[in-house]
């Protein structure tokens with residue numbers, strides 16, 4: 001294994017960025033970005049924006065959409081498993097229900113969350129960290145369902161990251177209006193591992209920028225069933241989610257759910 005590469009994750013140079021770019025349909029990629037830009041314009045009504053995203057979600061899309069050298073959208077990669085994921089999530093919630101965490105500054109986050117896996121990510125007045133005990137239940141977080149980790153491993157492999165084995169899945173729920181302000185995820189031990197994110201339910205405008213908070217941001221739309229794999233240089237990029245527009249989705253009801261698979265330990 002070359003120096004500086006943990007756990008066998010290949011570098012961007014060796015994992016065929018060029019090949020993936022060759023597979024991408026540039027039109028679909030442009031549409032995704034263009035639609036997100038249009039959707040963010042202030043003069044459009046919420047209703048128009050919602051219809052636009054809904055219409056877009058019905059159009060055929062490329063199998064791979066590399067949006068940056070280290071970020072690949074796999075449109076609809078999880079659609080076939082989405083109902084099973086939602087059903088398994090209901091089981092997990094019996095052990096570790098949704099909760100609004102407090103930021104270290106004492107603000108209640110608008111996103112509700114829970115975790116499964118060997119550890120869970122928490123935030124409170126003492127800071128952000130991973131721990132094996134759910135502070136609300138006083139018990140271990142529920143184990144990650146095997147189907148979940150297999151999905152994450154397959155998605156990572158499809159994006160060029162071999163042998164990704166997540167040990168935690170952060171689960172976020174966004175009720176319309178909920179958002180996630182720009183932040184970096186740096187509580188994990190090994191930044192060589194990618195992050196795999198699965199979007200369920202209502203669409204979201206996802207923002208990602210550079211290594212500095214002030215860097216310009218790009219916006220992409222994430223639909224039900226979409227999977228994004230982030231790694232390499234983008235692993236520490238600032239990112240966030242714009243306030244979710246109102247709507248209903250057959251799979252989740254009036255919310256967006258995001259599963260983020262990571263290697264924390």
Ligand code: MD3
Pocket residue numbers: 170172180185195196197208228230234235236237238239240241258260
């Ligand atoms: C890009 N969640 O939980 S997941 C988070 O949609 C979080 O709920 C968002 O950001 C959500 O921390 C985005 C996709 C994601 C996760 C981690 C990243 C994208 C990332 C780390 C670096 C760059």
Ligand code: FE
Pocket residue numbers: 183184185239
């Ligand atoms: Fe994040």
